[in-house]
Structures are given as C-alpha cells and as structure tokens.
Amino acid sequence: MYFVYMLRCADDTIYTGIAKDLEKRVAEHNLGKASKYTRARLPVNVVYCEKSKNRSTASKREIEIKKMSRKEKLKLMTGS
Numbered sequence: 001m002y003f004v005y006m007l008r009c010a011d012d013t014i015y016t017g018i019a020k021d022l023e024k025r026v027a028e029h030n031l032g033k034a035s036k037y038t039r040a041r042l043p044v045n046v047v048y049c050e051k052s053k054n055r056s057t058a059s060k061r062e063i064e065i066k067k068m069s070r071k072e073k074l075k076l077m078t079g080s
Helices: 022-030 053-068 070-078
Strands: 001-007 012-021 045-052
Touching: 001 022, 001 053, 001 070, 012 022, 012 053, 012 070, 022 045, 045 053, 045 070
Parallel strands: none
Antiparallel strands: 001 012, 001 045
16 A cells, blocks of 8 residues: 655645655655655645555556646645
C-alpha cells in the first residue's frame, strides 16, 4: 500500500508526494532529508492523504494532484 499526501510548508505552500510509510516520510521531510523543496520550507504538516493499492496508481494520482491549481488542492484537502 502507498499513500499520496500533501504537506503544508511553513511558507504556506503545498507539497505533494507519495510514500509507502507516511509517518517515516514526513519525519524525513521535517529532518530536511526528503526533498529539496521542503528542506527550505520547514516545518511541514500533513494536510491530506489518500491510500493507493500500488506505486503505479500512487504515482499517477500524484501527477494528477500536482497539475491541480492551488484552489483545487485546497478544495480536495477540505473535502468540499
């Protein structure tokens, strides 16, 4: 099982990624060891996640979310 997740960074931007172990990955982000993008925008908090059955579907969903506008992402996060 994989997770597609969105993080809110300290500068209020939204980062989207995938992980097999979400807790571990978020900890890596907050230690500055996961992504160049989040490293400069710490701390980060999980604001959205969804499960995917495998890496392939998680990657496809990640791409879909990354193509969304900020407004669409915020809507997805709030479930509106």
